Amino acid sequence: MATRTRFEVKNGVATREAFGQALVELGRVNPDVVVCDADLSKSTFTAGFAKEFPDRFFQCGIAEANMVAIGSGLASGGKIPFVSSFSCFVMNKGFEQLRVTAAFPNVNLKVVGTHSGISIGEDGPSQMSIEDLSLACSLAGFTVLSPADEFSMRKLIRAAAAHQGPVFIRAGRIKAPIIYSAAEEFEIGKAKVLAQGSDVTLMATGLLVAESLLACDLLEAEGISTRVIDFATIKPLDREVIAAAASETGAIVVSEEHLADGGLGVRIAQVVAETAPCVMEFVGVRNTYAESGTPDGLLDKYGLRAVNIAGAARRAVSRKKK
Amino acid sequence: MNHVHDERELAGIAKRLRRDVIEMITAAKSGHPGGSLSATEIMVTLYWSVMRHDPKNPQWKDRDRIILSKGHACPILYAAMAETGYTPKDQLNTLRQMGSIYQGHPDVRFIPALEASTGSLGQGLSLGIGMALAAQLNQSPSRTYVILGDGEVQEGQIWEAAMFAGNRGMDNLVCIIDYNRIQLDGFTKDIQDLEPLGAKWQAFNWHVISVDGHSIPALQQAFAEAASTRNKPTLLIANTVKGKGVSFMENNPKYHGSAPSAEEAVAALKELA
Numbered sequence: 303m304a305t306r307t308r309f310e311v312k313n314g315v316a317t318r319e320a321f322g323q324a325l326v327e328l329g330r331v332n333p334d335v336v337v338c339d340a341d342l343s344k345s346t347f348t349a350g351f352a353k354e355f356p357d358r359f360f361q362c363g364i365a366e367a368n369m370v371a372i373g374s375g376l377a378s379g380g381k382i383p384f385v386s387s388f389s390c391f392v393m394n395k396g397f398e399q400l401r402v403t404a405a406f407p408n409v410n411l412k413v414v415g416t417h418s419g420i421s422i423g424e425d426g427p428s429q430m431s432i433e434d435l436s437l438a439c440s441l442a443g444f445t446v447l448s449p450a451d452e453f454s455m456r457k458l459i460r461a462a463a464a465h466q467g468p469v470f471i472r473a474g475r476i477k478a479p480i481i482y483s484a485a486e487e488f489e490i491g492k493a494k495v496l497a498q499g500s501d502v503t504l505m506a507t508g509l510l511v512a513e514s515l516l517a518c519d520l521l522e523a524e525g526i527s528t529r530v531i532d533f534a535t536i537k538p539l540d541r542e543v544i545a546a547a548a549s550e551t552g553a554i555v556v557s558e559e560h561l562a563d564g565g566l567g568v569r570i571a572q573v574v575a576e577t578a579p580c581v582m583e584f585v586g587v588r589n590t591y592a593e594s595g596t597p598d599g600l601l602d603k604y605g606l607r608a609v610n611i612a613g614a615a616r617r618a619v620s621r622k623k624k
Numbered sequence: 625m626n627h628v629h630d631e632r633e634l635a636g637i638a639k640r641l642r643r644d645v646i647e648m649i650t651a652a653k654s655g656h657p658g659g660s661l662s663a664t665e666i667m668v669t670l671y672w673s674v675m676r677h678d679p680k681n682p683q684w685k686d687r688d689r690i691i692l693s694k695g696h697a698c699p700i701l702y703a704a705m706a707e708t709g710y711t712p713k714d715q716l717n718t719l720r721q722m723g724s725i726y727q728g729h730p731d732v733r734f735i736p737a738l739e740a741s742t743g744s745l746g747q748g749l750s751l752g753i754g755m756a757l758a759a760q761l762n763q764s765p766s767r768t769y770v771i772l773g774d775g776e777v778q779e780g781q782i783w784e785a786a787m788f789a790g791n792r793g794m795d796n797l798v799c800i801i802d803y804n805r806i807q808l809d810g811f812t813k814d815i816q817d818l819e820p821l822g823a824k825w826q827a828f829n830w831h832v833i834s835v836d837g838h839s840i841p842a843l844q845q846a847f848a849e850a851a852s853t854r855n856k857p858t859l860l861i862a863n864t865v866k867g868k869g870v871s872f873m874e875n876n877p878k879y880h881g882s883a884p885s886a887e888e889a890v891a892a893l894k895e896l897a
Contacts, residue, residue, distance in 0.1 A: 378740065
């Protein structure tokens, strides 16, 4: 009989806001922490740090490429810089700088991309980052984090600051359901098993962790024993937990608010292929760009809900039986 | 490191480094001689008579920083670092070979004493700003020197960085443009003209000095002027000759990015004897 931990999925603050709070707390204990932003500090929540530590905050204006390389220079000068913008801007406009000034020389730069995924809503697809995980994971030596709620974000911002080397942290715009308690501890590279089960495993990151927990309830009601795992670290992946889920449940659904081509799903598929090949299904944005709309409406329309995840899980379970 | 004051001695060092550049690139059978030869006096002046640095203690916190943003001119940087004792001189001719610390473009993984890995143009000035900001936060006397190629100034990021440093009045930052007027595809003015170059940087709140980039005394004076300039970063427009010192390479776009043949190398070294 599988053991199961219950999690209450209720609204917390957005992970971007939790990032801003964690940054201020970090600033108070570590004078080497400095912050750069590109005219979005009120949206990325770095404004709190700017207010309390004006001398350690660098407003770069709308010039993301310059901001990223300035961050790398600050890191070379012994600082722990957090550079922040919307994820689509810092990753896409700053990518070459991330590659050449941070990844390649292995510089101690921390990059925080907020407003990730399609749940930013009304601003529409030019502001939506649905390829940031793919880009970040393609930077050799980068650690890539994608916390699901405010408590995991707070802990992982601290872990990122303590980690020596470049880190990308993905944050969202809308309020994120609370998955964890404030006391929960997080380690870079370790996934969290939120529910035990033996028929299928739901793996997810960011907002889709909560949706996977809701899908788990739907599936359990049908008698499908469901395991749920939160991947707050996208790189390096927790290979042990993936291999165990693959061999013990034989069916995996990976869900992410990201293009299905190139994100967490394909990275997990690589580990599954290398360890214990099994049936897999993927829930993500399918080879398209979204549109303006309410966050809820967009998550429904683009199929990133518990009902979609449960459907994928049923498909996986039936494929497994064939 | 103790500075060298004797003008003839500095000129002798410049000639030695030029010979190293020719020998390295000839041995490698590829590389960028033109922009190394044009930057020789800039490099000699900085390493031997301007920068506060210690080859025995490359991680000295308060050292001055130098970033060769035009990373393809690394042979002259490697020659200067070897001559001052940062790296082994007897390995210079392994340039561009697998396993060599003298990589095709500067790479801190192979030479930790380098301040930056460069090679993708347009990024060094932003890096230099970050280092200069860190020095300000640390209340360090460290000054940062960034060497750009003139073609590199066509990169948009250079102007993002110029705006940032100008607006902040970063007087611990000096940018040097090696204005040799030639880039890979031809003459800079024909590819994408930079003029009026000084006026553009002045408009971005930089203190601009135009100088003969092959006159060590003129460069020394310009760097001294930069050091005494308050509340503005300084741009040195170093007017140089591509391929300087080797007659058949001078002002010849061919030698932006191709190695001399064995016969050409003999002729070049004869001129630099």
